[in-house]
Amino acid sequence: MGGAVTQPVLALNGVSRSFGPIEVLHGVDIALHPGRVHALIGENGAGKSTTMKIMAGYQPASSGTIAVDGQTRTLASMGEAEALGISMIHQEFNLAEQLSVEQNIFLGRELKRGWLLDKAAMRAKTRELLDRLQCDVSPDRIVSTLSNSDKQMVEIAKALLRDIRVLIMDEPTAVLTRTETDILLGQVRRLRAEGVAVLFTSHKLDEVAEIADDLTIMRDGAVVWTGPTAQMNEHQMAEAMVGREVSDLYPPKDGTPGEMMLEVSDFGVPGYSEGISFTLRRGEILGVAGLIGSGRTETFEGLAGLRRAEGQVRIKGQPVTIRHPWEALQHGLAYLTEDRKTRGLLLDKGMGENLTLLALWKFTRGLLDKRAEAAALETAIADFDIRGSQAVAVGQLSGGNQQKLLFAKTMLADPEIVVIDEPTRGIDIGTKQQMYQFIRQLAASGRAIVVISSEMQEVIGLADRILVLRRGQLTGTLDGAEATEDAIVRLAMGVGAATPEKETV
């Protein structure tokens, strides 16, 4: 690939950034070269997103300089950065939910014929961009009805529309499946060939190893390593990020199944799934695999009373009907959503208020016991290693730390049956390991656990048994031993058939 001797198209020199009294970036140096892909990795809260926002002009640096084409500049606004050809895809979705796909992609740069919009041209262009990403949603779909991965594709299409020299992507693959990731990486290669400088972050180190030419590793707001990716293997990357040895990611499956906790038969959520039966015992971790759109989320949301569902459910042998989420909780069943931003956390509230929302009754002794709440927060921060200032709204926390907080919030309610949907989305590898251990401990302490995950490795590594869903139907149950990626994929896609990986819904 192109030599690193070219002048960097965009560089940060000694950039620091403070929020109030807290400095989160300490003298960061990073340089992007045209025609090269640069990966930025680090733990949750290391300052990756902040660095990227400064590079894209969304936030000012507190000190230090930004150089574009070797010239020091102040990027006063993202408009200015955009004019220089710098475009960014945010970690959190940055789409107007009530607008259509096409309206979002062209927002702020609508094509016009005279005064009026040239809708035909915009729709055609949208189609073309989405086709390039092999995404088949209609340009007229309202964004709020899209799946997370489709939203991500729309974000990418939006960035591709711009005339870019620098593309900055903050965890673009967190919500994508492997196939979609491959499509994205294909686009990245194409851009690289066109001479675009690409900066991206990911907690999936295999992707980093696969595509990045250059690598920068951050820890606690400072750069700890930078150089060509080829000099590092995945293991070394993980170590440099976390600052310690990361050995076995998954804890041993040493649980002994106990009493029957959950029996589900002929269960389904109309329109999404039907005829699903399974059982779950204390101490067991049940993995649920399937392609995005296979109805896993909806099925378990149905189980948790968040959607209308049909079928028989028994908890500890007793038949129950759960029509509302609080009824689920009364039966000891909690569901941890995959969508932390719009369903998981109150982004404009503090950590404390979010943490205790689900389990508020535990803190009610007539009135709320605020001291107990504060103590619970301290415990949660320690247990889950949540990093970030307690004074700010949780919307300002780094994505991974939000996920940890969501985890802590659900666990605070002491559920006996926990359904965890995409537990490690956007979580760094060190914390992942902690989380897996934590989930195993929960099982060992007699909880029954369901883990829904799109990461095949995670399901295989963590679960005692695996359910595979396809188009809302249960296509198979695999035991820990026989679970291989291949077996899951076969079930998930319909054996041997060359079905596209993404289900059309």
Add this chain to the structure above:
Amino acid sequence: MSATATQPRKIQMSVIGPVLALILLIILGALMNPNFLGWNNISNVLSRSAFIGIIAVGMTFVITAGGLDLSVGSSAAFIAGLMILVMNTALPSMGVGVPIVLLGMAVALVAGVAVGLINGLLITKLGIEAFIVTLGSMGIYRSLVTWLADGGTLSLDFSLRSFYQPVYYGGVFGVSWPIIVFAVVVVLGEILMRSTAFGRHCAAIGSNDQVARYSSVRVARVRLATYVMLGVLVGVATIMYVPRLGSASASTGLLWELEAIAAVIVGGTMLKGGFGRVWGTVIGVLILTLIGNILNLTDFVSPYLNGAIQGAIIVLAVVLQRANKPA
């Protein structure tokens, strides 16, 4: 996905709902009185819808962009008062004729722009909630017109009024001017909302102003523009209103703001912003006007209960529209 599967149907219902309510009302009216569908009555209803209608079109943009304006009724009164005052003052020097009417119209439009600018700047520059700003200006303009009129009524000189009256009562091919102007405003509004960048930006801001800002939309400017546009439309409505009654007082335009907002929401625009529909607003306005008209056609309810019937029908119209929305 069923969420997606029901989505189109839900939109359908919210599209058809207000239309259905309107049709029901028309059938009801026709059954109650044979004159209801006479051109005379239709023309009356449409003309009087025009004031609120023109304002409500502007309100649709303000609400779509996540704003609100409580001051339209009193600013209409204020603009009417100002217009009358200016025209009466200019009368001795200018005499009755087209120029003085044009002067009056210019005053109304300029005052409308000013009113919109003041509201808009306070909201966008100082970042005060639209509710408070426009509640404040509502009080201010209402007081100002009372003060201008010295507690009484400001009246357009009678000769001037006779000259100016055709602007309300006259028309082309039997269609009166207010109806024509209303139609033009609606068509332009619909185009603006659906087929220009401005309309999209309004919806984007109302949906999520942060996102709009990140997409290089000039949020403050678009917001300001919605208020100015509303101000201008209030001016336009006033231009039609003054020749009808030839006067302005403290009770002019009372509660127009509630009516305009209600029309917008009955028409299917969301109060939270992010989604607006100009033609829906027209349906909303017609529903509201027709209720009053139909109550005048019959007298089997005590006039004291008119308000109750109106309230009930407004709620029913919206129930029709959202009937299949889950709790």
Add this chain to the structure above:
Amino acid sequence: MSATATQPRKIQMSVIGPVLALILLIILGALMNPNFLGWNNISNVLSRSAFIGIIAVGMTFVITAGGLDLSVGSSAAFIAGLMILVMNTALPSMGVGVPIVLLGMAVALVAGVAVGLINGLLITKLGIEAFIVTLGSMGIYRSLVTWLADGGTLSLDFSLRSFYQPVYYGGVFGVSWPIIVFAVVVVLGEILMRSTAFGRHCAAIGSNDQVARYSSVRVARVRLATYVMLGVLVGVATIMYVPRLGSASASTGLLWELEAIAAVIVGGTMLKGGFGRVWGTVIGVLILTLIGNILNLTDFVSPYLNGAIQGAIIVLAVVLQRANKPA
């Protein structure tokens, strides 16, 4: 983000802002009239704040949970009318005494619950926008009271009124009942908002009802409860109101809804929901009442302009509070 950097300071200012505005008003009042700080005037101001104040406390919860209620003024009138009617009817059989007053109070509370339930159920079960539902019920109750009063005034029987009057005029240690009840409502409201699960749930729902639902909050029930609570408080306010003049008419409680909402927002609660402050609402109510009081105590402005001054001060009070918020 710069918004975040100023966050702590902004909260400070939004806390201090309304208090500052209140203090400025008090100083102004004291300078203008020596009687202003007399116990008599203070007592008057506090007593008359009580009606709107008690309602505004309830409104704080409704708005915090992302709702709105435009019907409080007319439901107050309706409840007052009903109460008077029931008491007058029961008078021949029950005679003047404590039981009949208790009956009246019970009627007010039950009617309050009913009013709140109806609004709340329409909003939560049918999913109609609060604005529309309460706009409708506003018209309905206003009409009903006009109809009950036959267009005139419903007056409590004279002997009964004299007996009942101490509920407004009497008190303990020179502090009148309305003030005491208001204080109790405020203290309970403050505790409920800050220190109970209910208050948290209201804020959570107003902030993001989807998140609240996923967090096992009974969204519909909490929302409903805020409306019922507001209804009850309207009943309580009416219980204090009726003995004051012993009458109810179509003009009772006119525009109370706007005043109550304005008080809530001037006090720093967000109209969008998600964040509410009961003590702020109290400050808001006092600011609004004091403006009127001061205007009555002085006369260097034309009374026609009272509304303008009120409007301007409301906006100013909020400017003070948000002065350093970026555009």
Add this chain to the structure above:
Amino acid sequence: GVSIPAATHGWAGGMNYFAQTTVDRLEETYPQLDFVLATASDPARQVNDIEDMMATRGIDALVVLPFESEPLTGPVMAVSDAGVWVTVVDRGLAVEGIEDLYVAGNNPDFGRVSGEYMVSAMPEGGQIVVLRGIPTTIDNERVEGFQAAIEGSGIEIIGMEHGNWNRDTSFTVMQDFLSRHPQIDAVWASDDDMAVGVLAAIEAAGRSDIQFVLGGAGMKEMIQRVMEGDTMIPADVTYPPSMIATAIELTAVGLVSSAPVSGEFIIGSVLVTQDNAENFYYPDSPF
């Protein structure tokens, strides 16, 4: 067709009552007549009502109590031009000669009678406060008439605010007047609804300096108090809401017979004192 303002305050309420009962009664008496009664909450709506009566109900006669004179002039003129009988009640139109029949109270006269009573009750002068109605021409005329009548009498108006013909507002305003002025000799409340609020405020403050309160319009409770010789309410000035009944009745008579009923009927304001109060007492009226 009968078009009147909605019952937004006591007097209007009384007027609504009289209109309604007269319509009911006349419908029985004259089966050949059909009545349409509409109430409006602002001038524009009143114009709507009148337009609707013309367009859809085909009325032969219109009895209108204009919400405000100016705005209604044009529309009523259009009605008259269409050959419909027009009776105007209370508030004259801005152009003379439109109406066939005019039945009215006299607002300047109302102010004058009130003022003259004030002067006679306080021959050596004194300090009074005044509560005004909703800012309208009616209110202006009354206050001007009043001010003209007390001119030079030594009576000084030390405070004047709008009570909006509303009991609650007047109560508040009066409370504040009481805080502000240590000595008030009398109050001109200019309306009986406002007088109710004023009396309550005085009573609550326990002030004894105020000798009397003069209301107006002839509310039954007030008339009763005058009748009973209440010293706080020694008199009242009429402005009878029943004038609408007179107007409707006269119009109906005009339609069914050939009796000559056109012209003007001005119902002057009469001072009600204990001596004549009985004649003005209508216990069944809501006002």
